[in-house]
Amino acid sequence: QQPVQSPQAVILREGEDAVINCSSSKALYSVHWYRQKHGEAPVFLMILLKGGEQKGHDKISASFNEKKQQSSLYLTASQLSYSGTYFCGTARTSGTYKYIFGTGTRLKVLA
Amino acid sequence: DTAVSQTPKYLVTQMGNDKSIKCEQNLGHDTMYWYKQDSKKFLKIMFSYNNKELIINETVPNRFSPKSPDKAHLNLHINSLELGDSAVYFCASSPGMRGGNQPQHFGDGTRLSIL
Numbered sequence: 167q168q169p170v171q172s173p174q175a176v177i178l179r180e181g182e183d184a185v186i187n188c189s190s191s192k193a194l195y196s197v198h199w200y201r202q203k204h205g206e207a208p209v210f211l212m213i214l215l216k217g218g219e220q221k222g223h224d225k226i227s228a229s230f231n232e233k234k235q236q237s238s239l240y241l242t243a244s245q246l247s248y249s250g251t252y253f254c255g256t257a258r259t260s261g262t263y264k265y266i267f268g269t270g271t272r273l274k275v276l277a
Numbered sequence: 278d279t280a281v282s283q284t285p286k287y288l289v290t291q292m293g294n295d296k297s298i299k300c301e302q303n304l305g306h307d308t309m310y311w312y313k314q315d316s317k318k319f320l321k322i323m324f325s326y327n328n329k330e331l332i333i334n335e336t337v338p339n340r341f342s343p344k345s346p347d348k349a350h351l352n353l354h355i356n357s358l359e360l361g362d363s364a365v366y367f368c369a370s371s372p373g374m375r376g377g378n379q380p381q382h383f384g385d386g387t388r389l390s391i392l
Contacts, residue, residue, distance in 0.1 A: 168319070196378050198380060198381070200381075202318075206385065206386075207384060207386055208320070208367070208381075208383050209383070210381060213378065213380055251318060255320075255381070263325040263332045263333050264333050264335070265310075265381065266322070267312075267319070267320040267321070267322075269319065270319070270320075
C-alpha cells in the first residue's frame with residue numbers, strides 16, 4: 167500500500183513555510199525524504215530511523231511519529247530552489263530492500 | 278564523476294521491440310534497484326539486487342529481465358515492448374547489507390517512449 171502524501175500540490179511565495187505529510191497504513195521502520203526537480207533524478211534529503219526523531223538540514227527538517235505511522239517534512243523560509251516534487255520513501259523493517267514511495271507533493275516557490 | 282549512470286537517457290521505439298537499459302554505479306554500494314516512474318510521477322520499485330543476487334521482484338511482467346554481472350552493474354532488458362511500458366526508469370543504489378536505513382542514490386533516468 168502506497169503511503170499517501172498531503173497536500174498533493176502547494177504554491178508558496180519566497181520566505182513562506184510549508185509542511186508536507188506522509189501517512190502510511192502500515193507500521194514503518196524508517197522514512198526517507200527525497201526531492202525531485204523536473205526532468206531530474208530524486209535526490210536524498212534525510213532519513214528518520216526512530217519514532218519521534220527529528221532531523222534538520224538547513225531550513226528543512228522532518229519528524230517521524232511511528233505510532234501515527236506518519237512523517238512530516240517542514241520547509242521554513244522557502245527559497246526558489248525548494249521547488250520540485252517531494253517524496254517520502256518508507257521501509258517497513260530494518261532488513262528490507264523494498265522501499266515504498268509516497269504519492270508525491272508538488273511544491274512551487276514563486277519570487 | 279557520475280555516481281550512478283544510466284544509458285541511454287532517451288529511448289524511443291516501436292511496440293513489440295526488445296530494448297535494454299544499462300546502469301553502473303561507482304560508489305562501491307552493495308545494493309542496486311530499478312524503479313518505474315509513470316506519467317503520474319508515482320515511483321514504484323521493480324527489482325532489487327544485493328551483491329548480484331536478486332532480492333526483490335515486485336510482480337513485474339516476465340518480459341522484464343534484470344541482470345547483474347557484478348555488484349557495480351545492473352541492466353534491464355525488456356522484451357516485446359508494450360504501450361504501457363512508456364515511463365521513466367530509474368536505477369538507484371544504496372550502501373550496506375540492510376536496506377531499510379540506507380539512503381538511495383538515483384541515476385538520471387531513462388525516458389522510454391513506445392510508439
